[in-house]
Amino acid sequence: MSWETVIGLEIHAQLATRSKIFSGSSTAYGAEPNTQANLVDLGYPGVLPVLNTDAVRLAVKFGLAIGAQIAPRSVFARKNYFYPDLPKGYQISQYELPIVQAGSLQIRLPDGSLKTVGITRAHLEEDAGKSLHENLQGASGIDLNRAGTPLLEIVSEPDMRSPVEAATYMRTIHQLVRYLGICDGNMQEGSFRCDANVSVRPQGQQELGTRAELKNLNSFRFVEKAIEFEVERQIDLLEAGGEVVQETRLYDADRDETRSMRSKEEANDYRYFPDPDLLPIVLDEAFIAEVREELPELPEAKRARFIADYGLREDDVDILVASRPLADYFEAVAGTVKDDPKLAANWVVGELSGALNRDGVDIDASRVPPHALGELLLRIKDGTVSGKLAKEVFEAMWAGEGGADEIIDSKGLKQITDTGAIEKIVDEVLAANAAQVQQYRDGNQKVLGFFVGQVMKASQGKANPRQVNEILRKKLS
Amino acid sequence: MSLSRQDVEHIAHLARLKVSDDELDEYVDKLSRIIDLVAQLSSVNTDGVTPMAHPLDIGQRLRPDEVTESDQRELYQENAPDVVHGLYRVPKVIE
Numbered sequence: 001m002s003w004e005t006v007i008g009l010e011i012h013a014q015l016a017t018r019s020k021i022f023s024g025s026s027t028a029y030g031a032e033p034n035t036q037a038n039l040v041d042l043g044y045p046g047v048l049p050v051l052n053t054d055a056v057r058l059a060v061k062f063g064l065a066i067g068a069q070i071a072p073r074s075v076f077a078r079k080n081y082f083y084p085d086l087p088k089g090y091q092i093s094q095y096e097l098p099i100v101q102a103g104s105l106q107i108r109l110p111d112g113s114l115k116t117v118g119i120t121r122a123h124l125e126e127d128a129g130k131s132l133h134e135n136l137q138g139a140s141g142i143d144l145n146r147a148g149t150p151l152l153e154i155v156s157e158p159d160m161r162s163p164v165e166a167a168t169y170m171r172t173i174h175q176l177v178r179y180l181g182i183c184d185g186n187m188q189e190g191s192f193r194c195d196a197n198v199s200v201r202p203q204g205q206q207e208l209g210t211r212a213e214l215k216n217l218n219s220f221r222f223v224e225k226a227i228e229f230e231v232e233r234q235i236d237l238l239e240a241g242g243e244v245v246q247e248t249r250l251y252d253a254d255r256d257e258t259r260s261m262r263s264k265e266e267a268n269d270y271r272y273f274p275d276p277d278l279l280p281i282v283l284d285e286a287f288i289a290e291v292r293e294e295l296p297e298l299p300e301a302k303r304a305r306f307i308a309d310y311g312l313r314e315d316d317v318d319i320l321v322a323s324r325p326l327a328d329y330f331e332a333v334a335g336t337v338k339d340d341p342k343l344a345a346n347w348v349v350g351e352l353s354g355a356l357n358r359d360g361v362d363i364d365a366s367r368v369p370p371h372a373l374g375e376l377l378l379r380i381k382d383g384t385v386s387g388k389l390a391k392e393v394f395e396a397m398w399a400g401e402g403g404a405d406e407i408i409d410s411k412g413l414k415q416i417t418d419t420g421a422i423e424k425i426v427d428e429v430l431a432a433n434a435a436q437v438q439q440y441r442d443g444n445q446k447v448l449g450f451f452v453g454q455v456m457k458a459s460q461g462k463a464n465p466r467q468v469n470e471i472l473r474k475k476l477s
Numbered sequence: 478m479s480l481s482r483q484d485v486e487h488i489a490h491l492a493r494l495k496v497s498d499d500e501l502d503e504y505v506d507k508l509s510r511i512i513d514l515v516a517q518l519s520s521v522n523t524d525g526v527t528p529m530a531h532p533l534d535i536g537q538r539l540r541p542d543e544v545t546e547s548d549q550r551e552l553y554q555e556n557a558p559d560v561v562h563g564l565y566r567v568p569k570v571i572e
Contacts, residue, residue, distance in 0.1 A: 018544055036546075050539075056539060140566070
């Protein structure tokens with residue numbers, strides 16, 4: 001029998017606010033335990049939550065970017081469960097009336113095809129604290145710095161049909177939240193997390209199979225691998241005459257397998273009810289219009305513009321628009337070079353990205369700012385330096401030795417364009433290689449390449465290659 | 478009785494409350510009576526009435542995104558029964 005895989009994802013994006021969703025505590029990562037947890041975060045009796053404007057604003061921004069309905073009135077609910085890192089005994093979330101409803105996102109699959117994934121809802125909620133278990137002699141230690149950090153939980157429709165589609169959707173959401181500036185997307189620090197609902201059904205069957213929920217998928221690769229494993233597990237189970245049990249399963253990256261979290265099963269009874277401490281969020285048209293004004297150019301629009309306006313290749317554009325800072329960098333370089341966006345793209349995708357990756361430097365902290373790279377490219381354009389030696393100039397710029405002109409001067413990398421000087425070198429090379437000259441004149445055109453190489457070598461790479469070719473042809477004819 | 482012993486046991490477990498067998502009988506009785514009392518509301522026809530989660534006809538006030546709190550860990554942790562390395566120490570929560 002052939003099986004169809006059905007996947008839906010729940011993504012938790014930590015919203016990029018300075019303070020928590022319901023208190024004035026800092027959300028900065030990495031502080032000493034419990035130094036950023038106040039009375040509200042600790043769940044002390046008698047305190048009340050006060051909602052952070054920016055958490056609402058960032059959620060609305062996401063909703064507008066995916067063409068969703070922004071609820072004019074949405075309601076916070078209490079999700080009740082018992083766990084030591086949740087001091088109140090409930091998480092403030094949204095249940096029946098989430099702030100963002102019914103949107104969709106177009107994803108571009110590795111084979112170039114497009115697919116639209118429905119987004120059921122995105123709702124605001126608070127994060128829980130962290131439980132630590134190491135070096136505590138059989139006890140657990142609770143750090144509540146993270147408690148109350150604003151999250152946007154983005155719930156997709158069960159629209160994905162393969163692990164690759166799921167990973168592509170996750171990447172596309174990741175790219176979008178970073179473009180929007182609503183989440184830093186840092187997966188190591190847990191700012192962007194993902195759970196997957198996975199089921200299989202016989203090809204052609206309408207009804208969905210029983211699903212398992214996979215937790216702990218904190219990288220794009222893990223999402224793909226965990227789902228691959230889980231699909232195989234479910235198919236094996238069904239083909240052996242068994243049944244899939246609806247349960248939560250934890251992905252273990254070290255062993256590349258998923259396993260049941262039995263303790264979670266009975267607890268799935270959250271007894272949601274509207275939180276009496278918080279009034280409904282009421283949004284008027286003016287607020288929504290104001291947020292709409294703040295929307296940046298989105299990745300797909302930027303991609304289309306780069307292809308149309310700059311005439312770049314699609315694979316280069318995909319690299320350039322992957323992150324907004326890289327796209328901005330490219331546009332700044334292209335703006336300096338003016339009439340040669342392809343040259344700018346080649347250098348940003350090639351030398352610059354290579355240096356950034358090699359040294360683990362972020363584009364925002366590039367050691368060669370865009371206008372400096374633009375000036376180097378102008379020196380290639382006006383013939384001051386050859387494309388080949390420009391790479392040497394770039395490395396020196398990267399090492400902090402100065403600007404393009406300065407380095408070309410100090411290192412003597414200026415291209416030789418003086419015809420007389422080049423002719424002199426050509427003459428010397430021809431005189432020293434009489435045998436090859438004869439071969440060329442006997443009709444072996446390939447020897448020309450040999451001569452070009454010799455002349456370039458004799459000029460230490462500085463002779464203008466185009467002129468070298470011209471002069472050689474003239475002298476050999 | 479609108480609640481069974483299993484219902485009450487289940488709720489007690491979710492809240493991590495330990496309830497003895499004797500107490501259980503009492504809770505089944507008392508909680509059932511509360512639920513039955515509230516259930517009388519179900520006899521009212523509410524067709525076309527918007528559910529009201531809150532009694533006030535206004536929206537949530539918002540506060541600006543500013544950090545207004547300073548570190549008061551020492552003060553707050555005076556109330557905790559057990560603290561280690563700045564962490565609240567609790568019985569182990571994973572198997």
